[in-house]
Amino acid sequence: MVPEPPVDADALEIPLAEGAQHTREEWEKATAAVLRKSGRLGDDAPDADVWGRLATTTLDGIAVTPLGTADLVQRLGDPGLPGQAPYTRGARVKAPEDAWDVRACFADPDARTTTEHVVTDLENGVTSLWLQVGDGEIAPSDLAQVLEPVFLDLAPVVLDAPTAPVDAAQALVSVLADKGVQAAAGTSLGADPIGNRLRSHGVTELDVVDEVASLAVRAGVRAIAVDGTAAHDLGASDVQELAYVLAAGVAYLRLLTDADSTTGHDADTAAGLLEFRLAATDEQLLTIAKLRAARRLWARVAELSGIAEAHRGMLQHAVTSRPMMTKYDPYVNMLRTTVAAFAAGVGGAESVTVLPFDERLGLPEPFSRRIARNTSSLLIEESHVGAVTDPAGGSYAIEKLTDDLARAAWDLFGELEAAGGVPVALDLLRERIGTTVSDRALLVARRKRPITGVSEFPNLREELPERRPSASTRPQPHRYAAEFEQMRDEPVGQPVFLATMGPIAQHTARATFASNLLAAGGIDVIVAGATDGAEAVVGAYAEAGRPPVAVLAGTDAAYGEWGADLVAALREAGATRVVLAGKPAAVEAELDDSAAAGLDALAFLRRTREALA
The missing domain is CATH 3.40.50.280 (Cobalamin-binding domain)
Incomplete structure (x- = not known):
């Protein structure tokens, strides 16, 4: 539903141009004239109908207003200041030169090739490494070779090893010990058995949490990745991804603070062992609001869990969406990932990974890796997107969207908890995600959610770039363009x-x-x-x-x-x-x-x- 205007709406002043103030009624009249000329509004329809005509509705049923006005935030709580609870505006105050951590993803099973890519990326703007370890990817035994040229006290390393979480964690800890250095802040062993359960892939035993956490505490690094992309890759909506992240984060807190475990941790220590991963899509307003809402929600969870205020901030790693990427006309993926990276930076993610535009075609080449890392570099160094903390803060539309997402996600989180919490409630979550997938598929089929280069403006005579095939055993994410691409195949x-x-x-x-x-x-x-x-x-x-x-x-x-x-x-x-x-x-x-x-x-x-x- 489009929000109803307040009683004094006609008196509301709206800045439509610099130095000019207009009432809501004047805006409605001017907008209605344009819509009538284009045939989108009937001659007899009242001017106020423009709100309904121009509003959009998300897959979660949340209305996005066509014009942000002050009345939208009249009843909202104070989002606070950057670096202060409830951390909506950022878990920390960033200096203009800080921007975000540029995190590159590596998965090539050829250790020599991966080492070359690591060196090239670190020398050209990348500041941290996300290593995908396991079957058909980097072998745990190759981590020493891959990390040999890396200054591990300067560049954080995050592991992603669903099939071998303990082996990979032990290998990284051994490399740190052999080098005799303290790992850079942000380094994580990246275990995520709950995410593995949701993906139906890899090690799913929760005992892994205790074992990896023990290694992490001794090495002074983080242990767990609360990976929202596990839900996103199945086709989840923004609200469903947020609710899953909250539920999984709470489940990990319970496991880490379990007094009956061999290494039960206090709540503050447990919170410090978690890193959160969320998807960034080309729907930039939703991505910005989702990251802001996630921090607010986690701060509330941490407060209820008795975690000290200083430890309630959410460490966010944003990754450009895999489901939105297309196989055909892959160069359009550069535009998608640029918008997603922009939104992730504006939304306040501490680390941002831009996936190479050709990741649908196989293992990325040096050219596509360069484009991926330069996307962040251009946004930071030339567009100065990271110079201001929470630049969207105070925007009426963004603040309202943040609040709407947070409230809807909190409600779904409550349902998951009432059903026993994750991992018990994963079937309920899968059922909700399945409904979203069906709803989105219908919109894609009707081209109401157009996919450039696939459902719109396809080129039947294009020659796709050739890439080495990936041997990874990870399940393929749900692709929004899949049904059209099957026909093209x-x-x-x-x-x-x-x-x-x-x-x-x-x-x-x-x-x-x-x-x-x-x-x-x-x-x-x-x-x-x-x-x-x-x-x-x-x-x-x-x-x-x-x-x-x-x-x-x-x-x-x-x-x-x-x-x-x-x-x-x-x-x-x-x-x-x-x-x-x-x-x-x-x-x-x-x-x-x-x-x-x-x-x-x-x-x-x-x-x-x-x-x-």
Whole structure:
């Protein structure tokens, strides 16, 4: 629901331009005029309807207002100052030169190649290492070689070893001992058996927590990664990811402070052993608000857990989303990760990992690794995004969105706790995530959540860059573009005949719409037509080899004048399926299908592919 304006809304002043103040009523009037001109608002509709027309709704059912106004935050609590409870505005106050820790990810099983990548990245802007260890990735026995050239007292190292958490932790601790150095702040052994349970991969026994925590305390490093991407990679919404992180964090606190364990820790020490990992997506406002909400929520959990205020801050590692990445037109991933990294930095993450744009294609090459690390470098050094702590703080829309996410996540967290807490309640969480996946898939199918280069503006003739295949045994994340990409993986050998009707200026819009739609399903087109009359079109159809499917693209006027004749002529010439680009009511003829904005594109493409097969 869009928030109702307060009683004195008409008197509310809104700064629409520098030095000018306008009331809400004036804004509504000006905005309504624009929407009526574009046909998005009826002439008889009240001006106040613009709020509903322009508001967007997240997958969690949270309304995002089109304009932030002071009334949105009138009833919200004080977010505090950066570095102070409730830490909404940041767990610490950063100096302008601090920005965020640029953390690169390494997974190549070839130890020599990984060592070269580590050295290159550290020499060119990367400040910490995220090592993925296990089957088909870096072997625990190779950690000494990989880290040999690294100054471990300067560059933090974070392990991610789902299949060998203890072996990897012991190997890193041994390297630190052999070098005789104290690990840099932020170093973590990265065990996460609860996340492994959610992913159904790796070591899931909770005894690992006690063992790895003991190693971590002796080495003076962190022990546990509370990895929200375990939920995100399954397709979770922002609220579901936040709720999972809270529930998993609480579960780890209970395990670490268990008086019956051999190494029970006090609450403050236990909190200091945790690091939190969250996904950053190309929905920048949601990412900013999610990171802010996560800190506020964890501070509340820590308060209720008896943790001292100084230890209630959440150490955040933001990773650009894997599900949003595409296999086709992979260079668009550079744009996605840039927006995500920007949002992560603005949202206050201490560490940010930008995944290489080609990670869907296999092991990244030096070029894609350079682009990944330079994304953060450009944002920090040239755009100065990290120069201000919590630059979004005080934004009415961001503060409201932060509060909405926090409240919704707290409610879901309460449900998970009432169900026994994680890992007992993981099935409940999976069920909720499954609903989100279905909801998102429908929006993607209808192209209401367009995926550039895949569901929109695909290039059937692109040549994908070649990469060495990954041998990792980790489960593949849920990909938002998966169903479209499956069609692209198996292109149809038979093209569709696209019959254009009338002059170029009249048919271009619908012809382009139809061509892009078909290409999204791996279907090529042969375009030909005439300015008037069916005879010339049918001649071109015969020259094209008489494909079984023909699509008509023209104006409603052209459809009414000679559309029925063209449909009949194409059927007589051999077309077994005739489709109209537009609303079927525009032509008085029996059609097999139609394609207009808002259709279920996936269902339409499947029907068309079956006809071509």
